[in-house]
Amino acid sequence: MIRVNGGTFMMGCEDKRDKDCEDNEKPAHEVTLSTYSIGKYEVTNAEYAVFMNDVTANPNRVDNLDRYITEHEWGLQKTTVNGETRWQPAKGYEKYPVINVNWDGAVAYCRWLSNKTGQQYRLPTEAEWEYAARGGENSEKVNFQYAGSNRIDEVAWYGDNSKGTNPVGRKKANQLRIHDMSGNVYEWCQDWYGDYSGNKQTNPGGANSGSSRVYRGGGWNYGERYCRVSYRNYSTPAGRYSPLGFRLAL
Incomplete structure (x- = not known):
């Protein structure tokens, strides 16, 4: 910052x-x-993927994460690992800016990071x-x-x-x-x-x-x-x- x-x-x-x-x-x-x-x-694909996976793993979550972001060949992609949904950056695009994210998804990331850091x-x-x-x-x-x-x-x-x-x-x-x-x-x-x-x-x-x-x-x-x-x-x-x-x- x-x-x-x-x-x-x-x-x-x-x-x-x-x-x-x-x-x-x-x-x-x-x-x-x-x-x-x-x-x-700008917030990167790798950074946003951490948020998506952390929230996905939370059994108490109420958000439909699919409404925040759309998969893209330069952005995040959704996979299934051992029956669990995981989000990951497209290979080689970890340090590219996250894209196809809506305003609600951007605000949700801010709130999540605030809860994680106390900032x-x-x-x-x-x-x-x-x-x-x-x-x-x-x-x-x-x-x-x-x-x-x-x-x-x-x-x-x-x-x-x-x-x-x-x-x-x-x-x-x-x-x-x-x-x-x-x-x-x-x-x-x-x-x-x-x-x-x-x-x-x-x-x-x-x-x-x-x-x-x-x-x-x-x-x-x-x-x-x-x-x-x-x-x-x-x-x-x-x-x-x-x-x-x-x-x-x-």
């Missing part, structure tokens, strides 16, 4: 500062955040995600379009240089030593999706209610405009897609 010192930044897209602004990235607005921590890497793991808010992607306290100084650079190939796996997901941490990190916040896989955030108000905010948590959750960062099969640090997208919490995973916050 990487400590992100609190601070104030302009969240969203400004035509004078950024490029390819979309309507739902406006208006840019001032946000102040308290100090928090965020994952240096309060969670998904980052959308504001925390963007602040970290922009470089935290350095965001106004560096002002990069992508997380760590204005040259996307330095920091991101995306549609022009990738045919699938890649192991986490292979591309250059941003100013906070965080990897893959642009490209590789989109990342779920805590927030309900909603329009920006334009008002100054402190530790915002997004819309009060909604039907879709935010995800950020761009994916391996998307163009460079989708990997910008201000780009926003969303899905119903049940959505499971091959370019969609998550990282932790604390």
